[in-house]
Structure formats: C-alpha cells, structure tokens
Amino acid sequence: MAEVPEHLLKRSAERRKALGLPGGEGADDASAEAAAEAPTPAAEEAAPIAASVSDEGAITEDKGGVPAHLLERARKRKAVLAGEDPGATAGGGGVATATKVAPIAAPVGTGPGGHTQRLLTVVKSGSIQQTRAEAQDKVHTWPHLLVVEFAAALAMTATLLIFSAIVRAPLLGLADVNQTPNPSKAPWYFLGLQELLTMFHPMVAGVTIPGMGLFILMMAPYVDSNPSNKPNDRKFAISLFTLFLMFWSVLVIIGSFFRGAGFNFVFPWNDGIFFEL
Amino acid sequence: MANGNGSNGNRNGGLKLGARAKEMGGKVGNSQVVTSIIRPGSIFRKGYTDSPRNRSYVIMNSVLYHLHPVKVKRHAVKVSYTLCLGGLSFFLFILLTVTGIFLMFFYRPTEAAAWSNVQQLETAVWFGSLVRNMHRWGAHLMVLTVFLHMSRVFYHGAYKAPREFNWVIGVVLLLLTLMLSFTGYLLPWDQLALWAVTVGTNMMGYTPVFGSQMRYALLGSKEISGDTLLRWYTLHVLLLPFVIVIFMAIHFWRVRKDGGISGPL
Numbered sequence: 082m083a084e085v086p087e088h089l090l091k092r093s094a095e096r097r098k099a100l101g102l103p104g105g106e107g108a109d110d111a112s113a114e115a116a117a118e119a120p121t122p123a124a125e126e127a128a129p130i131a132a133s134v135s136d137e138g139a140i141t142e143d144k145g146g147v148p149a150h151l152l153e154r155a156r157k158r159k160a161v162l163a164g165e166d167p168g169a170t171a172g173g174g175g176v177a178t179a180t181k182v183a184p185i186a187a188p189v190g191t192g193p194g195g196h197t198q199r200l201l202t203v204v205k206s207g208s209i210q211q212t213r214a215e216a217q218d219k220v221h222t223w224p225h226l227l228v229v230e231f232a233a234a235l236a237m238t239a240t241l242l243i244f245s246a247i248v249r250a251p252l253l254g255l256a257d258v259n260q261t262p263n264p265s266k267a268p269w270y271f272l273g274l275q276e277l278l279t280m281f282h283p284m285v286a287g288v289t290i291p292g293m294g295l296f297i298l299m300m301a302p303y304v305d306s307n308p309s310n311k312p313n314d315r316k317f318a319i320s321l322f323t324l325f326l327m328f329w330s331v332l333v334i335i336g337s338f339f340r341g342a343g344f345n346f347v348f349p350w351n352d353g354i355f356f357e358l
Numbered sequence: 359m360a361n362g363n364g365s366n367g368n369r370n371g372g373l374k375l376g377a378r379a380k381e382m383g384g385k386v387g388n389s390q391v392v393t394s395i396i397r398p399g400s401i402f403r404k405g406y407t408d409s410p411r412n413r414s415y416v417i418m419n420s421v422l423y424h425l426h427p428v429k430v431k432r433h434a435v436k437v438s439y440t441l442c443l444g445g446l447s448f449f450l451f452i453l454l455t456v457t458g459i460f461l462m463f464f465y466r467p468t469e470a471a472a473w474s475n476v477q478q479l480e481t482a483v484w485f486g487s488l489v490r491n492m493h494r495w496g497a498h499l500m501v502l503t504v505f506l507h508m509s510r511v512f513y514h515g516a517y518k519a520p521r522e523f524n525w526v527i528g529v530v531l532l533l534l535t536l537m538l539s540f541t542g543y544l545l546p547w548d549q550l551a552l553w554a555v556t557v558g559t560n561m562m563g564y565t566p567v568f569g570s571q572m573r574y575a576l577l578g579s580k581e582i583s584g585d586t587l588l589r590w591y592t593l594h595v596l597l598l599p600f601v602i603v604i605f606m607a608i609h610f611w612r613v614r615k616d617g618g619i620s621g622p623l
Contacts, residue, residue, distance in 0.1 A: 088410060219429040223416040226426060226435050233442040234449045241453065241499070245491035252480065255473045256552035258581065265553040268543050270501055270536060275557060287561025288569075299529045301512070302522035310515030311623060322512050357550050358498055 155197065251357050264344045264355055272336030273329050279344065425610055433622040439514075440619070443507035447535075448606065450500040457493040458595065465545070467591035469584035472547035497539050504535045516620035524612040527605055534602040541594040547587060555590075556582055 097103075220226075267275045277286035297304075305318055312319060337356050341347035347355075386392060387403070396403045400419040406412055414428045433439055464479045464486065466472060479486040508528060511517060517525035544555045559582070563573040578585030613619065 218432045220432050220435060221410065221413040222426045222428060222430050223413050223423070226430050227416075227423065229435060229437055230442065230445055233437075233446060237446055237449060238453070241492055241496055242488075245488055245495055248491065248495070249487070250491045250494035251548075251550060252476060252546055253548040253550045256547045256549055258552070260549070262549055262553055265557050267554050267557040268540060269498075270539070271558050271561075274561060278561070282564075283561060284564040284566065288565045295529065295533065299526050302517040302519075302525045305518070308518060310518060310620065312513075315515060318515075319513065322509075326509060358494075 253357070263342045264340060266336070266340070266344075266356070269333060269337055269356075269358065273332035275344075276332040276336040276340075427614060427618060431618060431622070434619040439621065441506075441510060443503050443510055447500055447503045447507055448610075450496050450503060451602070451606070454493060454496050454500065455599065457489045457496065460489050461493055462595060467545065467587045469547070469587060472545065472587060476546045476548075497542060501535055501539050504532050508532060511620075514620055514623065518620075521612075521616045521620060524609060524616060527609045527612065531602065531605050531609060534598060534605060538594065538598045538602065541590040541598065544582075544587065544590045545594065552582060555586075 266272060274287060274291055277290060280286070281290070305315075307315055307318065309315060335346075338349045338354055339346055341352050341355050393403070397419045399415050401412055401415055406416075417423045417426055417428045461479070464483055465475045476490070479490055481487075511525065511528065517528075540555070540558060544551045559573060559577060562576070563569050565572055574580065576586075576589070577583070578589040
C-alpha cells in the first residue's frame with residue numbers, strides 16, 4: 082500500500098473525529114461496520130416496511146456520510162434492476178419509492194457490505210508506472226533549514242562581535258620603505274609559500290608549486306573517476322587530500338610560529354612569537 | 359461591528375479604536391499599492407498558519423529565501439553534515455561588505471592620509487575601532503571558512519558528477535577570497551601591511567616570461583607606493599567584490615541545478 086503522508090492522515094483523523102465517525106482515534110473499521118450492520122436483518126424480518134426503510138437509510142449514512150440524493154438514486158436503480166417500472170416511482174418521493182424497494186432482500190449486484198462495486202484486482206504501481214528517480218526523503222526548507230541557518234548566522238555575528246570588542250586588530254607604525262622589519266612575513270595564508278621559499282628557487286616556490294597546486298585542485302573532479310562518495314570506497318583520494326591539507330597546515334604553522342629574525346628557525350617558547358595577523 | 363459614524367466615537371473609545379484600527383488595516387492591506395508590492399499568496403497578505411502550502415509560500419515569495427528550494431533533503435538539514443561552512447562564508451561576505459562600507463566613509467587611499475585615517479578611525483569615530491576589528495577578524499575568518507568548506511566538500515566527495523564544474527568555480531572563489539584578503543591587507547598602510555605585501559608580490563615577480571610586467575601592472579609602479587595603494591583599494595572595494603559576487607551567484611545557482619546538496623554518504 083502506498084504511504085499516505087502524515088499530515089493527510091492527521092487531517093483525516095481530525096475530520097473523522099469532528100463528524101463523530103469511527104476510526105477517528107484509530108478504531109478499526111471492521112468492528113464499526115459490523116456494529117452498524119447488526120440491526121438490518123431484524124428490521125427486515127419483523128418491523129413494518131417504513132421502519133425498515135428508515136433503518137436502512139440511517140445505516141448507510143452511518144457508513145461514511147453518503148449524500149442523500151445518491152442513496153435515492155441508488156435505490157431507484159435497484160428498483161429498475163429488480164423489474165419495477167421507474168416511471169411509477171419517479172414522482173412518489175422517498176417513502177413511496179422505498180415501499181416498493183424494501184421487500185427485495187438482497188438487491189442484484191450488491192456485495193457483502195452493501196457495496197455496489199467490487200475490487201477485481203490490485204495493480205502495483207511499479208508494474209505500470211515508470212519511475213525515473215527514487216523518491217527522496219525531503220523536508221520543508223522553512224522552518225527546518227532556515228531556522229538552522231538563522232541560528233548559525235546569529236552565532237557567527239555574536240562570536241565576531243564579542244571577539245572584535247575584546248581583541249584589537251594590529252596597527253603598527255606608518256609604512257616606511259627604508260625600514261625593513263625583521264622578519265618580514267606575508268599574510269598567514271601565504272606563509273606556506275614563504276616557507277617553501279627557504280627550500281626552493283623563488284620561481285619554483287612562488288609560482289610553479291602554487292600554480293600546479295591550484296591546477297590539480299581544479300582538475301580533481303576530472304581526475305577522480307571513482308563515482309562513489311562513500312568514505313570506504315575512496316581511501317586513496319581521502320588520504321591524498323589529507324596529506325595535502327597536512328602539508329600546507331604544517332608549512333603555515335612553521336612559517337607563522339617557528340620563524341624568527343632573518344626567517345631562521347626558532348622555537349616560539351624560547352624566542353617568542355614573530356607573528357601578526 | 360459598525361463604526362462608520364464618528365459621532366459616538368467618544369463613548370467606549372477603546373473598543374472603537376481597536377475596531378477602527380482593524381478596519382483601517384484592512385483598507386490599507388487591500389489597497390492597490392500594498393497588493394502590488396506583496397505578491398499573491400504571500401503570508402504577509404493572508405496571514406500564516408502552519409500548513410505545507412504556507413511553508414512553501416514562505417520560500418517562494420521571498421527573493422532572499424528563494425535561493426533555497428522549497429524542500430531540501432532531510433540529511434542536508436543536519437548541522438553535522440555541512441557545518442554550515444558554505445553559508446557562513448557567504449554570511450561573512452555580507453558582514454564584510456557592511457563593515458567595509460562603514461570603513462570607506464573614513465578612509466582615503468593615499469600615501470599621506472591612509473594610515474592617519476585608520477588611526478583616527480580607531481580613536482575618534484564612534485564604533486570605529488569595533489567595526490575595523492570586525493572587518494579584519496571577519497576577513498581572516500572568511501579565508502578559514504572558505505578553506506574548511508572546500509575540505510568538507512572534498513571529504514564528502516561532493517565534487518563528483520554532476521558537480522565537477524561547481525568545484526572548479528569553488529576553487530576560483532577560494533582564489534578570489536585570498537585576493538580580497540590580500541588587497542585589503544595593504545590598506546592600513548602600516549609597516550605590517552607594507553612588508554607583508556612586499557614579500558607576497560616579490561614572489562609574483564618570478565613568474566616566467568611576463569613576471570615583471572605582471573608585477574608592474576599590479577603595483578602601478580616598480581615598488582609599492584601610493585599608486586599601489588590606490589590600485590589595490592579599487593581592486594579591494596570594487597573589482598574583486600564585483601567579480602566574486604558573479605562567481606558566487608553561479609556557484610549557488612549550480613548547487614540547485616546540479617540537484618541540491620550532495621549525499622547522503
């Protein structure tokens with residue numbers, strides 16, 4: 082059976098409750114139906130015809146609020162099928178029609194529950210419908226995603242505001258081209274490159290390596306032909322990228338904290354930190 | 359309740375006032391001006407009750423929320439999946455734009471004025487120091503969040519088909535973020551700025567074939583000078599933000615076109 086969305090089930094339950102119908106609080110339909118049908122045989126045997134008719138009407142309405150005019154039409158149709166003349170009953174009104182219909186114990190084509198239709202077969206949707214994509218488990222962006230985003234933005238603003246209120250951004254003396262500070266350091270994100278400068282020719286350290294790095298980074302999706310995104314299937318890619326991250330992090334940390342005057346190697350706990358953000 | 363006649367407005371004035379305000383609100387709310395501004399179906403026109411339809415309308419009728427689809431995959435809502443890094447990078451960009459505009463009111467990109475302007479900003483302008491701090495720390499933080507966002511995307515394999523090109527745009531965005539940060543680094547015109555930029559741009563001069571020309575074009579002179587300051591100021595406040603906004607628009611648009619957020623793992 083297809084899954085009925087939760088909000089529809091909820092709405093249906095509320096509506097049923099409001100109408101005073103069974104099933105509102107999860108009562109099973111079978112028992113409710115059985116209870117409703119119980120009076121029928123007794124009424125047909127003993128009670129006067131009119132009473133039987135009124136009973137029948139009440140029963141059908143109990144079963145799910147079938148509109149009165151449809152019940153009326155169904156009764157007329159049953160009468161025709163039973164060989165009655167519809168013309169005779171047309172002008173008669175409810176009670177007159179019922180008088181003639183009532184004696185027929187079981188109208189032709191009526192099933193066990195008084196149903197006039199029968200279920201021939203159930204065709205599962207998969208066999209006749211072509212589904213292109215699997216249905217995905219989705220939630221509404223509002224409120225589920227927007228609330229998270231709002232909280233994140235708020236937290237970020239608060240953090241930045243508080244941090245900025247406490248920690249002052251550096252402002253050294255006026256720029257002077259004749260007075261080179263020792264050491265001179267690039268911004269922290271370039272300190273990895275400056276660190277490479279101590280090992281390689283400036284062209285290799287400043288142009289070739291970062292250029293190649295960026296190029297490889299851009300090419301990554303075209304080089305990596307493994308379609309899986311499961312960590313277990315991509316151990317090589319993950320190791321390589323982690324190595325890449327570690328390489329740059331270590332270089333940046335060394336460049337930031339372990340380089341002192343003359344960009345020589347120092348230990349920050351011995352010689353202090355030569356680092357400004 | 360009928361309250362059209364103003365003659366008995368003095369009696370039970372409180373009740374009348376409330377009803378009248380309601381009627382007035384109805385008149386304003388249904389006027390052509392308001393209905394032309396607020397889209398049909400907007401919750402601001404017909405009120406909000408929690409229903410799937412209204413949840414969709416909240417997104418559909420807002421130009422900002424419209425960046426998002428009406429529904430997202432359930433796992434995308436988990437903070438532990440994205441850590442909000444991409445969104446926070448974008449949010450930091452907005453914060454930096456706002457604080458940056460404030461700083462522009464008090465700054466002249468000239469050799470003579472730049473440094474003293476920044477110092478006056480710190481000492482003589484209301485909230486000047488706070489806003490400058492926010493701008494600087496926010497900029498460092500944005501470099502970090504963009505970088506972490508890239509790492510997150512890699513570890514989730516989110517650059518794989520059909521998202522290859524969006525990864526390439528992402529790398530460009532990382533590069534633009536670094537350039538924005540680096541051009542901003544020079545603007546205080548203090549010793550830190552001058553020499554950090556000197557070290558950074560010296561490396562660029564070693565680019566084969568057209569290295570020195572490229573360096574000259576970027577600095578506006580042989581060495582860093584007032585011309586460099588003006589040039590980098592223009593790059594920092596105008597050209598690079600303009601370019602990065604275009605790339606961000608493509609980046610966000612591609613996220614949706616390529617089927618939303620990747621995963622689940």
